[in-house]
Amino acid sequence: MKKNTVERSQISTPKLPNSPIQFNDIVFYFLLFGFGLGIGITLSFFYLKDGSMDFQLNQLKVFRASVAHPQPPPPPPPTTLPVVVTQPTPPVAAQHGTPSSPTKKMRRKRRNNVKEVFEPPGSKHNMTDRMLFWRASFVPRIREIPVKRIPKVAFMFLTRGKVLLAPLWEKFFRGHEGLYSIYVHSDPSFVETMPKSSVFHDRWIPSKIARWGEMNMVQAERRLLANALLDVSNDRFVLLSESCIPLFNFSTIYDYLINSNKSFVESYDLPSPVGRGRYNTAMAPLINLEQWRKGSQWFQIDRFLAVEIIIDRTYFPVFWRHCKNECYGDEHYIPTLVDMKFPDRNAYKTLTYVDWSKGGPHPNKFRRDEVTEEFLKNLRSSTQCYYNERIVDVCYLFARKFSPNTLEKLLRLAPIVMHF
Numbered sequence: 214m215k216k217n218t219v220e221r222s223q224i225s226t227p228k229l230p231n232s233p234i235q236f237n238d239i240v241f242y243f244l245l246f247g248f249g250l251g252i253g254i255t256l257s258f259f260y261l262k263d264g265s266m267d268f269q270l271n272q273l274k275v276f277r278a279s280v281a282h283p284q285p286p287p288p289p290p291p292t293t294l295p296v297v298v299t300q301p302t303p304p305v306a307a308q309h310g311t312p313s314s315p316t317k318k319m320r321r322k323r324r325n326n327v328k329e330v331f332e333p334p335g336s337k338h339n340m341t342d343r344m345l346f347w348r349a350s351f352v353p354r355i356r357e358i359p360v361k362r363i364p365k366v367a368f369m370f371l372t373r374g375k376v377l378l379a380p381l382w383e384k385f386f387r388g389h390e391g392l393y394s395i396y397v398h399s400d401p402s403f404v405e406t407m408p409k410s411s412v413f414h415d416r417w418i419p420s421k422i423a424r425w426g427e428m429n430m431v432q433a434e435r436r437l438l439a440n441a442l443l444d445v446s447n448d449r450f451v452l453l454s455e456s457c458i459p460l461f462n463f464s465t466i467y468d469y470l471i472n473s474n475k476s477f478v479e480s481y482d483l484p485s486p487v488g489r490g491r492y493n494t495a496m497a498p499l500i501n502l503e504q505w506r507k508g509s510q511w512f513q514i515d516r517f518l519a520v521e522i523i524i525d526r527t528y529f530p531v532f533w534r535h536c537k538n539e540c541y542g543d544e545h546y547i548p549t550l551v552d553m554k555f556p557d558r559n560a561y562k563t564l565t566y567v568d569w570s571k572g573g574p575h576p577n578k579f580r581r582d583e584v585t586e587e588f589l590k591n592l593r594s595s596t597q598c599y600y601n602e603r604i605v606d607v608c609y610l611f612a613r614k615f616s617p618n619t620l621e622k623l624l625r626l627a628p629i630v631m632h633f
């Protein structure tokens with residue numbers, strides 16, 4: 214077989230030297246073809262840059278719309294009566310693809326949209342939630358990563374304004390660049406003033422009003438997740454409050470989170486006014502009373518759950534509509550969603566310690582004199598917990614609530630107790 218093909222090519226090649234005119238023609242046509250191809254590519258490049266992507270998207274929309282409504286209403290019969298046009302008709306070009314003459318402003322806007330959709334955003338972007346969540350929802354279908362990549366942990370701070378214990382966190386992160394990313398969501402009126410040398414510099418994400426107890430707080434959590442998901446290196450996502458502290462050094466926390474095969478979302482059924490009592494029957498039948506869960510809003514989750522939380526368009530709208538007036542969606546939405554849809558992926562506990570022993574609607578806020586070596590050691594290992602189906606001495610990686618006046622003491626005790 215191999216011999217045969219060699220012979221054949223030997224037979225066909227000798228033709229060329231015997232016909233020099235034909236050979237020249239071939240060279241000429243080849244050059245002509247190359248020239249034409251060059252012009253074609255250049256032209257199509259400019260056309261593409263000029264917003265034809267947008268046009269293609271529009272076409273896609275038109276196509277999808279026609280699929281969704283296979284039988285559009287027939288056009289109104291010609292009539293002499295005045296016709297009231299309720300919706301502006303799209304420009305003809307958008308429907309038929311003939312070059313239009315939009316104003317310069319429109320063209321610029323279109324180009325910007327294309328850029329916004331297809332180019333990676335900077336830390337300060339102007340994306341709407343709709344755009345942001347859509348972009349963050351991209352998930353690779355091939356699981357093996359083709360490049361060497363070091364996974365990162367995303368530390369997401371949900372604050373009113375400043376990160377109150379920032380100096381402690383600076384100390385915690387120092388020397389671990391490349392293994393973490395930081396995102397802060399605070400009140401939109403807050404203006405960040407962190408120095409360039411700070412790990413928090415330029416880490417504030419575009420925010421909206423988020424009030425404790427209201428669903429816009431959950432939306433802020435989802436906004437943090439969506440921003441963090443845009444960085445494909447982020448593998449674990451930790452939600453922290455402004456009064457949280459780390460109980461271990463960075464290496465210990467990083468290893469614990471990256472190597473865990475579960476997510477950490479507290480989720481339990483509480484038959485009391487502050488548990489089942491917050492359930493609204495209007496959520497049935499999608500969510501029934503027996504499925505209603507409660508838990509701490511401070512979670513530590515993997516990429517899979519993070520994506521599921523931002524793409525949820527089934528449960529979130531129901532919560533948005535019916536979880537109001539002392540419903541405290543931030544304590545129920547994620548715990549209920551995770552328990553209903555992804556129980557196998559959850560460790561059913563949070564890694565953030567909090568002290569409810571003093572009673573009342575708010576947990577204990579530790580004062581300066583409460584923060585001692587003994588106290589911090591206790592938080593690190595006073596009980597035993599499961600980790601990857603083994604029993605370990607570590608139950609909590611973080612703790613709250615610490616007031617700003619504990620900072621000095623914490624900075625002094627960090628090297629002694631927490632090893633950083």
Ligand SMILES: *[C@@H]1O[C@H](CO)[C@@H](O)[C@H](O)[C@H]1NC(C)=O
Pocket residue numbers: 335337338339
């Ligand atoms: C976002 O919008 C503001 C105000 O319109 C503008 O100053 C800023 O440059 C925009 N940022 C980006 C990244 O487009």
Ligand SMILES: *[C@@H]1O[C@H](CO)[C@@H](O)[C@H](O)[C@H]1NC(C)=O
Pocket residue numbers: 461462463464465631632633
């Ligand atoms: C981090 O803390 C662990 C104990 O949790 C300790 O074994 C380790 O040496 C510490 N690492 C550094 C760099 O100090």
Ligand SMILES: *[C@@H]1O[C@H](CO)[C@@H](O)[C@H](O)[C@H]1NC(C)=O
Pocket residue numbers: 474601602
């Ligand atoms: C989680 O990790 C533990 C220990 O490495 C292993 O025994 C267990 O099978 C893992 N579970 C899952 C669901 O992967």
